[in-house]
Amino acid sequence: MALHKTERDRFADVYAAPLSRQPLPRFRMPQWSSDPREVYELVSSELALDGDAAQNLATFCTTWSEPEVHRLMNENIDKNMIDKDEYPRTAEIESRCVHILAHLWHAPHDHSAVGCSTTGSSEAAMLGGLALKRRWRERRIKAGLPADRPNLVCGPVQVCWEKFARYFDVELRQVPLEEGATGLRPHQLREHVDENTIGVVAILGVTFTCAYEPVAEIAAELDAVERDTGLDVPIHVDAASGGFVAPFVQPDLVWDFRLSRVASINASGHKYGLAPLGVGWIVWREPSCLPDELVFQVDYLGGSMPTFALNFSRPGSEVIAQYYTMLRLGRDGYRAVQQVCLDTAAYLADELAATGRFTLVHDGRGAVPGVSYTLADPAEPFSLYDLSDTLRMRGWQVPTYPLPAARDRTVVQRALIRHGVSRDRVSLLVADLRWALSRLTTGPASPARRTGFHH
Numbered sequence: 487m488a489l490h491k492t493e494r495d496r497f498a499d500v501y502a503a504p505l506s507r508q509p510l511p512r513f514r515m516p517q518w519s520s521d522p523r524e525v526y527e528l529v530s531s532e533l534a535l536d537g538d539a540a541q542n543l544a545t546f547c548t549t550w551s552e553p554e555v556h557r558l559m560n561e562n563i564d565k566n567m568i569d570k571d572e573y574p575r576t577a578e579i580e581s582r583c584v585h586i587l588a589h590l591w592h593a594p595h596d597h598s599a600v601g602c603s604t605t606g607s608s609e610a611a612m613l614g615g616l617a618l619k620r621r622w623r624e625r626r627i628k629a630g631l632p633a634d635r636p637n638l639v640c641g642p643v644q645v646c647w648e649k650f651a652r653y654f655d656v657e658l659r660q661v662p663l664e665e666g667a668t669g670l671r672p673h674q675l676r677e678h679v680d681e682n683t684i685g686v687v688a689i690l691g692v693t694f695t696c697a698y699e700p701v702a703e704i705a706a707e708l709d710a711v712e713r714d715t716g717l718d719v720p721i722h723v724d725a726a727s728g729g730f731v732a733p734f735v736q737p738d739l740v741w742d743f744r745l746s747r748v749a750s751i752n753a754s755g756h757k758y759g760l761a762p763l764g765v766g767w768i769v770w771r772e773p774s775c776l777p778d779e780l781v782f783q784v785d786y787l788g789g790s791m792p793t794f795a796l797n798f799s800r801p802g803s804e805v806i807a808q809y810y811t812m813l814r815l816g817r818d819g820y821r822a823v824q825q826v827c828l829d830t831a832a833y834l835a836d837e838l839a840a841t842g843r844f845t846l847v848h849d850g851r852g853a854v855p856g857v858s859y860t861l862a863d864p865a866e867p868f869s870l871y872d873l874s875d876t877l878r879m880r881g882w883q884v885p886t887y888p889l890p891a892a893r894d895r896t897v898v899q900r901a902l903i904r905h906g907v908s909r910d911r912v913s914l915l916v917a918d919l920r921w922a923l924s925r926l927t928t929g930p931a932s933p934a935r936r937t938g939f940h941h
Contacts, residue, residue, distance in 0.1 A: 500527045537883055540911065543901040544885040546693075546727050546757040546854075550906030552814070555762060555807045565802035567603065568795075576802040579809045586812055588769050590733050591725075591742040591751055600776050601769035602795055603805045607726035607754035608646035609796050610768035611687075613780075614722045614750040615650045617770065618685035620777040621720075621749075631681075639678045639719075640687035641670025642694050642890040644726065647687060656684065663889055668697035668848060668858075672707035679711060685720045685749070690741055691727030694889055696848045696856040696900065698728055701741035701748070708747055720749040727854045729753030729767075730760070734821040735828060736852065749775045755808045758824065758854070760815070760905050765804035823905050827855035830912055831903040835859075837916045843923060847898055856902040868926040870899045876922040882915060 500506060503524045505516075510528060539549035562576070570577035580603050588599030604610040619636055626633035637657035640647060651658035661674045669692045679686065686708065688701045701723055708719050723741060725732075730753060732739050742748060748771060755765035770776045781794045815823065831850030835857045838844045843866070847858040861870060870886040877884050888895040903912070 500524050538881055540906060541881045542883040543903075543907075543915070544883045546754070546902055546904070547763055548756050548760055549904060551760075551762050551807070554814075555810060558806055558810055559762065559803040562803040562806050563801065565806070567800050567802040567805060568798050573802060576806065580802075580805050583767070583805065583809055583812065584769060587729075587753070587767055588743075591729070591769060593743045593769065593771060595772060598773065599769055600773045601767060603755075603808075604766040604768060604795055605764060605797050605800055606756065607724070607752050607766040608644070608649070610752035610754075610766040611644075611646050611722075611724055611726070612650045612653075612796060613768045613794065614724075614752050614770075615647070615656070615685075615687075616654060616780060617750060617776050618720060618722060619654060619656060620780060621775070622682075622684040624777065635682045636684045637680070637682050638684055638687060639675065641674075641689065641699060642692055643687060643689060643724070644693045647724070657682075659683075660890065668692060668695040669699035670704065672700060672703040675704065675707050676711055679708070679717060679719050681717060683717070683719050685722050688721055688723050688741075690723055690725040690729060690732060691854040693727075694887070694898065694900070695858045696727075696850075696854040696902070697858075698732070698739070698741070698853045702745060705745045705747040719747075721745070721747045723748055723751045725751050726754040726766075727757050730755075730758040730820070731824050731854060734817065735824045743771050756804070758827075758904075759808060760811050760820075760823065761808040762804060764801065765808050824855065827903045827905065827907070830907065830909050831855040831857055833909060834901060834903065834912050834916065838919075841920065841923065850903070854902070855904070856900060858898050858900040860896060860898050866927075870897050872926055873919075873922055874899065876925055877918060880918040880921070882918060 500523060503521065505520045505524050506528055510532070542549065565573050565576045567576065567580065583603065584601040585596055585599055588596040588601065593599045604613065615638065618638070622636060623633040635657065636655075637659050638647070638651060639659045639661065641661050642663055643660065648658060650656065659678045661670055661678055663669070664671060664674070669689060675686065686704060688704050689699045690701065691698060701721070705721060708721065712718050725741075728741075729751060732741060742751060750768060750770045752766065752768045753759060755761040755767055756763045759765070776794065828850065835846055835849040835851075838857065838859055839846060843862055844859040845862045847860060848856070850857045874884055874886045884899055884901050886897060886899045888897050901915075
């Protein structure tokens, strides 16, 4: 009887199987095991209801990877990045990536650079912030001064910095945007930094606008502050997006360790680093920038090894994918990919401007491949929020949000161009955007005028 049942089930249709005859469990684990093909098909079918990642212009994250990346990640799915004694070649690959980035970002001694991979640039940013706080505290204690009121100065930052400030008891002095600005302006620093400032965060690719903050000018202003007040305030560059863009397509832009005031840099490998989700990077200028008390020795995984990430066990496959991408593309390949993305962003910006309905905040040129814009006429019969909702009817995810404080809470919309977002796809977005504008201003077409064609 058991053999008969096995033969019968072998040819059963997935959607006639027991698990498919009821909603999938939501609150309790099922009592019985199920056929793997059946479970795969049902879970895959549900996930197909998610949005199309390629139409998600809200995310900075990689949504397309080569088949070889998938193969490498599948083959190394069992590698634990923390277990460097068991997986020494994976650890070596992580080290190579750190040295490659240190050289790319002009560290003074790239062969002895200190850094590590993380789960993303948010974790990397927090490590950079912790190092700033510890170094500041050491200086204060050594000088016999209070060390209980640290602050961090920044412009409009991603939420990870708000988390850092709250989690690690640091006052976040977020400088309001000035009228017409796309990020922190150097002259704003002087009234915000003081003896308790652990550092200034400069953003290479502002989340809200896509623009770069002027890191070199920020460093120059802090040099002037030190000359006038004696305050020596380091810079951490949050290059989550721009760290893998500027070195290739804006090589003359000085923002990295070429500036002696830059102590650390974080970047996201799974954004414009072109690696799949789950990898970020932090690199310090030199070993002295990473306090010894942040490094822990772990000896219960088979050998003694240092660790200074916030997370512990995590997959090594994303780090391997990052190294593959670095080898696969090289400098010329990264340059070609990022330049195509920039050209496509500029094309989108020009098309938006041609409608006459928008004022560009960032035109897709000279920074992160993306555009940000406001409504040219506040008296339009629709808002940018309405436009986002209407575009979603065609599958596009284009975010709308207010800029951080000041500028009277100006509302902007942003579209990011990533690897895999082709010119053709953006031309379809433009067509749908024009359709959305027409719908919002004149109303939906009557049934007689509607067309059945839709991409």
